[in-house]
Amino acid sequence: YYNQDTLIYLNGEFVKANNAGVDMFGQSLHYGYGAFEGLRAYSTHNGTRIFKAEEHFDRLKESCKAIGLPYQWDNRELIEKSYELLEANNLRAAYIRPLIYSGSNMHLTASDKANIMIAAWEWGPYLGQNLLKVNISRIERPNPKSFPIEAKVSGQYINSILATSDAIQKGYDEALLLDQDGFVAQASSENLFIEKDFKIYTPPLGNIFPGITRNTVIDICKDLNFDIIEKRITIKDIYEADSAFLSGTAAGIIGIKQVDDVVFAEEWEDSIGASIQRKYKNLVLEQENYEVII
Numbered sequence: 001y002y003n004q005d006t007l008i009y010l011n012g013e014f015v016k017a018n019n020a021g022v023d024m025f026g027q028s029l030h031y032g033y034g035a036f037e038g039l040r041a042y043s044t045h046n047g048t049r050i051f052k053a054e055e056h057f058d059r060l061k062e063s064c065k066a067i068g069l070p071y072q073w074d075n076r077e078l079i080e081k082s083y084e085l086l087e088a089n090n091l092r093a094a095y096i097r098p099l100i101y102s103g104s105n106m107h108l109t110a111s112d113k114a115n116i117m118i119a120a121w122e123w124g125p126y127l128g129q130n131l132l133k134v135n136i137s138r139i140e141r142p143n144p145k146s147f148p149i150e151a152k153v154s155g156q157y158i159n160s161i162l163a164t165s166d167a168i169q170k171g172y173d174e175a176l177l178l179d180q181d182g183f184v185a186q187a188s189s190e191n192l193f194i195e196k197d198f199k200i201y202t203p204p205l206g207n208i209f210p211g212i213t214r215n216t217v218i219d220i221c222k223d224l225n226f227d228i229i230e231k232r233i234t235i236k237d238i239y240e241a242d243s244a245f246l247s248g249t250a251a252g253i254i255g256i257k258q259v260d261d262v263v264f265a266e267e268w269e270d271s272i273g274a275s276i277q278r279k280y281k282n283l284v285l286e287q288e289n290y291e292v293i294i
Ligand code: PMP
Pocket: 038, 152, 186, 187, 188, 189, 190, 191, 209, 210, 211, 212, 213, 214, 247, 248, 249, 250
């Protein structure tokens, strides 16, 4: 897990988290004006491999661009530093968290300078391994017109924290959030898939966060010849689904057993989602088709 002795990468150097210093006038700290990523490194037969590192650092750059935060790094440099960080912390498998944040600025205007921090720590599947009980949250996803919702922007996660805390307080594990039109968009930090009559459905881009694991799931469906359809999902659709699951880098692929008080009839082990989950686990542990950096 992480602690203050963990080595982090900070603006070109490796330092103890404890010695990083936090700017009390930091714009990111006060206003959530920052962008971040979540990657995972797996211990594979060929050593430690970060899954889809290029895609994650591309998205980090795009997230910064979307909110006007300066970004002066290139993928190769950051991927190399991420591997060095894993070595420095003796990690073979880890969750990796780059964060771009601005310094002193109490104005509500874009900053012209940004910092980079990368941390890594050992982290099991974010939502555990058991099938989930989720609720349809009273909290909605942010309106895409208020905010670049496709960007992984720090302030956006207040929405996730509120929805998840509310779900846990009501005895659920995670929340499903509606979009501004009342369709089921996604979970607080995972994308949503449902199975109905041997087909897989997932909400289209536009009102959701464009998950990299979501893309991987779509590719797996195509590989395994499962029908995958991008379509808006109603509350009724999800109550009447045969099965459902969530996808995300931190959580992996995780099955849902119950939405509100509706329990899915199909056993998870018999679902298409379970086959996708197995394939995903193999993919991240083998990574034969992905570029080897170090
Ligand atoms: N939705 C939100 C809001 C997220 O923060 C994440 C995690 N970054 C996801 C979905 C899943 O995205 P990914 O598969 O790229 O981890």
